[in-house]
Amino acid sequence: MSLSNVNRESAARARDRLRVVAARRSHRALRLLWLLVGPGILVMLGENDAPSMLSYAATGSTFGVGFFVPFILVTFAMAFVAQEITVRLGAVSKAGHAELIYRRFGRFWGNFAMVDLLFTNVLTLITEFVGVAAGAGFFGIPKWLSISGAIVLIVIANLFRRYWTWERIVLALAMFNLVFVALAFWVHPNWAAVGHALLTFSPLPGGWNNNTIVILLSDIGATITPWMLFFQQGAVCDKGLTTKDLSHGRVDTALGALLAALAAMGCVIATSPLYVHHMNAAQFGAAQFAQALVPYLGHIGAALFALGILDAGIVAASTISISSAYAFGEVRRQAHSLNASFSEGKAFYAVLIGTLVVTGGVVLIPHFPLEFAVLMVNVIAVLTMPPAIGFLLLLVNDPDIMGEYRNGKWLNALGIGVGGFVSLAGLIYALTVIFPNFKL
Amino acid sequence: MHMMITGDKLPHEPDVDLRDLQQRPELVQALLAEHEASVRKVEQLQPRKLGPGLKAVIWSLRIYVVFMVVVAIIQVIHTLQ
Numbered sequence: 001m002s003l004s005n006v007n008r009e010s011a012a013r014a015r016d017r018l019r020v021v022a023a024r025r026s027h028r029a030l031r032l033l034w035l036l037v038g039p040g041i042l043v044m045l046g047e048n049d050a051p052s053m054l055s056y057a058a059t060g061s062t063f064g065v066g067f068f069v070p071f072i073l074v075t076f077a078m079a080f081v082a083q084e085i086t087v088r089l090g091a092v093s094k095a096g097h098a099e100l101i102y103r104r105f106g107r108f109w110g111n112f113a114m115v116d117l118l119f120t121n122v123l124t125l126i127t128e129f130v131g132v133a134a135g136a137g138f139f140g141i142p143k144w145l146s147i148s149g150a151i152v153l154i155v156i157a158n159l160f161r162r163y164w165t166w167e168r169i170v171l172a173l174a175m176f177n178l179v180f181v182a183l184a185f186w187v188h189p190n191w192a193a194v195g196h197a198l199l200t201f202s203p204l205p206g207g208w209n210n211n212t213i214v215i216l217l218s219d220i221g222a223t224i225t226p227w228m229l230f231f232q233q234g235a236v237c238d239k240g241l242t243t244k245d246l247s248h249g250r251v252d253t254a255l256g257a258l259l260a261a262l263a264a265m266g267c268v269i270a271t272s273p274l275y276v277h278h279m280n281a282a283q284f285g286a287a288q289f290a291q292a293l294v295p296y297l298g299h300i301g302a303a304l305f306a307l308g309i310l311d312a313g314i315v316a317a318s319t320i321s322i323s324s325a326y327a328f329g330e331v332r333r334q335a336h337s338l339n340a341s342f343s344e345g346k347a348f349y350a351v352l353i354g355t356l357v358v359t360g361g362v363v364l365i366p367h368f369p370l371e372f373a374v375l376m377v378n379v380i381a382v383l384t385m386p387p388a389i390g391f392l393l394l395l396v397n398d399p400d401i402m403g404e405y406r407n408g409k410w411l412n413a414l415g416i417g418v419g420g421f422v423s424l425a426g427l428i429y430a431l432t433v434i435f436p437n438f439k440l
Numbered sequence: 441m442h443m444m445i446t447g448d449k450l451p452h453e454p455d456v457d458l459r460d461l462q463q464r465p466e467l468v469q470a471l472l473a474e475h476e477a478s479v480r481k482v483e484q485l486q487p488r489k490l491g492p493g494l495k496a497v498i499w500s501l502r503i504y505v506v507f508m509v510v511v512a513i514i515q516v517i518h519t520l521q
Binding site for chain 2: 014105379380394398426434
């Protein structure tokens with residue numbers, strides 16, 4: 001940046017930094033927290049997307065309140081370990097995840113990482129729109145209207161060309177995810193059973209079988225996916241966080257993990273009456289789940305459930321499309337910021353809007369095998385995670401990038417633990433597919 | 441030549457209009473000093489040398505993904521049938 005030429009992106013980021021400096025100088029702790037939270041909450045609530053909420057609904061209706069309620073806490077703890085690394089990488093290097101992979105590992109390995117990201121993002125975006133259409137379907141809104149309405153809403157949030165404004169709009173939308181916590185209270189669950197499950201990780205009806213493994217993998221995929229790494233690191237850079245803001249970045253991520261875990265557990269508890277009343281609803285769509293819940297939640301509660309799925313789809317479609325656009329801009333070394341003007345960030349905005357239009361359009365194609373995408377998405381997300389965690393750990397241990405902020409041995413042990421757990425879950429899944437009679 | 445404003449010498453202004461900021465490059469530069477330094481550092485990064493052990497780890501993770509995707513596709517085809 002030369003002194004004679006300040007582009008819109010730099011000016012906007014400087015404006016955000018000026019507010020942070022003023023809040024820090026005047027010791028206004030809450031104001032500072034308000035200014036610095038965002039990427040962490042968005043990435044975690046964004047990951048509570050339509051297929052994830054449907055996965056939790058299938059979990060609640062298939063297994064009731066038991067093993068999976070505390071297991072969700074474990075998966076979000078793992079997500080925190082991975083996402084905290086992206087906060088440090090972004091705040092220290094001010095470079096996106098894709099850019100660092102390309103710079104340090106070259107084009108060959110960078111392209112592999114991009115293929116994983118593109119493949120999982122396209123698949124996930126399709127399922128977000130499936131969720132939007134299914135949620136809106138409960139209210140009789142036609143598919144074409146709900147999908148085009150969602151795309152218009154997301155594009156409007158981007159039209160401000162300000163990261164800050166986009167972040168606050170999507171944060172407000174994301175908070176609606178907590179409706180699942182309210183719905184958990186609405187069904188008047190047996191709180192003693194919830195407490196017992198949280199303390200003992202039990203019961204697990206049916207024990208460990210192939211269906212349990214798929215649900216387990218799907219619930220892991222509902223919390224840890226490649227786009228989250230690319231999104232949060234990109235958002236930390238776009239927001240302009242510095243090394244002084246690291247503790248707030250961690251609080252932001254922990255807060256996001258906590259809120260998302262509560263919403264996910266709320267969804268499992270809210271759908272547990274379907275299990276109690278022996279309704280095997282594992283293959284329900286969002287609207288069917290909402291309909292099935294009418295006897296237990298009433299029409300208003302069921303409508304809120306459908307709205308929750310619709311909202312989850314919109315929030316995730318916004319964050320996932322931005323993760324693709326960040327990665328594209330980083331790799332092409334072009335402007336990649338929500339603060340950029342349309343002329344500065346032509347390609348960035350084109351990728352962002354283009355992916356939404358294409359994936360939304362796919363859902364409208366008659367007879368397109370949408371079930372394929374819905375069934376695959378969370379599982380594929382988990383299966384592509386081990387290399388992503390591998391690169392994440394290599395980058396955060398790179399002294400040339402991280403200097404004094406690189407991982408210590410305990411953080412490495414946690415990171416390797418997460419990678420090992422995800423890989424092992426994938427291997428057990430493979431064994432159950434290849435050897436259908438395989439038992440744990 | 442402009443004087444660079446750094447650290448605690450930043451002005452006591454809680455908010456400045458975006459257009460005003462574009463006319464005050466020295467203030468923008470001061471606010472984004474750490475950002476600029478990091479960007480310069482990253483631009484100088486070269487691809488790291490991958491030893492045989494590290495190459496083996498990355499290749500095995502890649503083979504893991506390809507294998508698992510095939511397994512997942514088989515599973516979904518079975519389910520849909």
